[in-house]
Amino acid sequence: MKLNIAVLPGDGIGPEITKQSVKVLKAIAERFDHKFLFEEAVVGAAAIYKTKNPLPETTIELCKKSDAVLFGAIGDPKYDSNPSAKVRPEQGLLKLRKDLGLFANIRPVRAFERLIKHSPLRPERIEGADMVIYRELTGGIYFGKKTLSEDAQVASDLCVYSAEEITRMAHLAFKAAQKRRKKVTLVDKANVLETSRLWRRTVKKIAEDYPEVEVDFLYVDNAAMQMIINPKQFDVILTENMFGDIISDEASVIGGSIGLLASASVGKEYALFEPIHGSYPQAAGKGIANPIASILSAAMLLEHFNLLEEASAIQTAVDKSLEMNICTSDISKESSYSTEKVGTIIESLILNNEDFKINSNNLSLGQATII
Ligand SMILES: NC(=O)C1=CN([C@@H]2O[C@H](COP(=O)(O)OP(=O)(O)OC[C@H]3O[C@@H](n4cnc5c(N)ncnc54)[C@H](O)[C@@H]3O)[C@@H](O)[C@H]2O)C=CC1
Numbered sequence: 001m002k003l004n005i006a007v008l009p010g011d012g013i014g015p016e017i018t019k020q021s022v023k024v025l026k027a028i029a030e031r032f033d034h035k036f037l038f039e040e041a042v043v044g045a046a047a048i049y050k051t052k053n054p055l056p057e058t059t060i061e062l063c064k065k066s067d068a069v070l071f072g073a074i075g076d077p078k079y080d081s082n083p084s085a086k087v088r089p090e091q092g093l094l095k096l097r098k099d100l101g102l103f104a105n106i107r108p109v110r111a112f113e114r115l116i117k118h119s120p121l122r123p124e125r126i127e128g129a130d131m132v133i134y135r136e137l138t139g140g141i142y143f144g145k146k147t148l149s150e151d152a153q154v155a156s157d158l159c160v161y162s163a164e165e166i167t168r169m170a171h172l173a174f175k176a177a178q179k180r181r182k183k184v185t186l187v188d189k190a191n192v193l194e195t196s197r198l199w200r201r202t203v204k205k206i207a208e209d210y211p212e213v214e215v216d217f218l219y220v221d222n223a224a225m226q227m228i229i230n231p232k233q234f235d236v237i238l239t240e241n242m243f244g245d246i247i248s249d250e251a252s253v254i255g256g257s258i259g260l261l262a263s264a265s266v267g268k269e270y271a272l273f274e275p276i277h278g279s280y281p282q283a284a285g286k287g288i289a290n291p292i293a294s295i296l297s298a299a300m301l302l303e304h305f306n307l308l309e310e311a312s313a314i315q316t317a318v319d320k321s322l323e324m325n326i327c328t329s330d331i332s333k334e335s336s337y338s339t340e341k342v343g344t345i346i347e348s349l350i351l352n353n354e355d356f357k358i359n360s361n362n363l364s365l366g367q368a369t370i371i
């Protein structure tokens with residue numbers, strides 16, 4: 001298969017982790033005889049420094065003409081220490097999501113068997129945990145009107161959702177549940193928020209189309225606690241933009257590190273693949289960032305194009321590398337390999353291993369991105 005992949009490394013650790021996932025995709029192309037072509041563009045603070053714009057038109061154009069986008073991370077201490085800056089790296093990512101219509105962000109979370117001993121959570125609580133978070137990505141409070149009074153003493157962020165935005169998201173979550181353990185949990189705050197009540201009503205109605213899927217409803221505050229005390233109860237979590245952002249960082253503790261959690265951001269026309277973490281500026285250039293979230297995002301990219309054996313090859317190589325204790329220091333202080341070394345070992349496991357049979361257990365999604 002021939003794929004044109006736009007690569008947007010971004011800021012902080014973005015370039016060094018993305019370098020590893022591109023390396024791994026090149027290994028897949030070599031081993032499975034595909035042609036993957038990569039073209040880079042700037043986004044975030046890197047783009048502001050170069051063009052004064054966090055999302056230059058040339059970057060959007062490249063994304064639109066490519067088959068898929070591989071995204072690193074954005075964010076820079078210069079802007080984090082100045083929240084009032086008018087032009088910000090985050091605007092680049094938010095605008096990109098909006099312009100490409102990437103309304104669904106899919107974040108699989110599972111407890112990696114080999115890492116359970118490193119988790120701060122009790123092993124018996126997380127062993128076998130396996131869920132996928134369907135986070136709405138282009139609506140809600142991140143995109144609503146923002147105001148600040150003239151004296152800078154009163155501010156507001158508007159949270160808006162339409163039934164249409166909820167409906168398209170809910171169908172994706174129910175379809176994913178059909179292929180998994182047939183359970184959808186809507187996470188909201190319907191005891192307080194009108195938007196959450198709209199989510200509940202809409203989801204209840206859609207659930208009628210999926211009688212074999214069990215639905216339950218949890219307030220986000222309770223969900224945050226349940227995530228830690230009983231994560232195995234979750235199969236597909238469906239939620240709005242901000243709640244999904246927050247509970248997925250929390251859920252990463254189950255996997256052992258946020259440096260392991262991949263995601264796919266999809267819409268009707270375009271698809272972008274990105275780790276769930278940010279630009280981790282404290283680690284930039286030090287070679288200590290975990291590249292696996294980015295590498296597994298590349299696996300999700302392959303899965304999106306139905307390259308299941310190839311996606312499975314990445315997943316298997318990642319599992320093997322972890323089994324061999326080849327990991328960065330966020331996972332194990334005793335065994336701290338560099339970002340580059342972890343990428344190189346995963347690359348060579350892909351190039352040298354003979355047999356990558358598709359094993360639905362080691363696919364991250366079960367084709368959940370194909371919409
Ligand atoms: N999708 C994106 O591009 C996102 C960007 N950001 C931006 O990133 C910058 C930093 O934000 P933070 O809140 O510190 O979040 P962050 O996700 O960058 O880092 C939080 C913590 O997670 C850990 N971590 C993150 N990625 C890791 C990796 N690959 N390997 C090992 N450990 C890792 C580190 O302990 C780090 O201190 C900000 O400018 C923020 O706006 C934040 C979240 C998402």
Ligand SMILES: CC(C)CC(=O)C(=O)O
Binds near residue numbers: 245276277
């Ligand atoms: C930096 C934000 C725009 C996004 C975020 O935290 C995320 O998508 O996980």
Ligand SMILES: [Mg+2]
Binds near residue numbers: 245
């Ligand atoms: Mg986040």
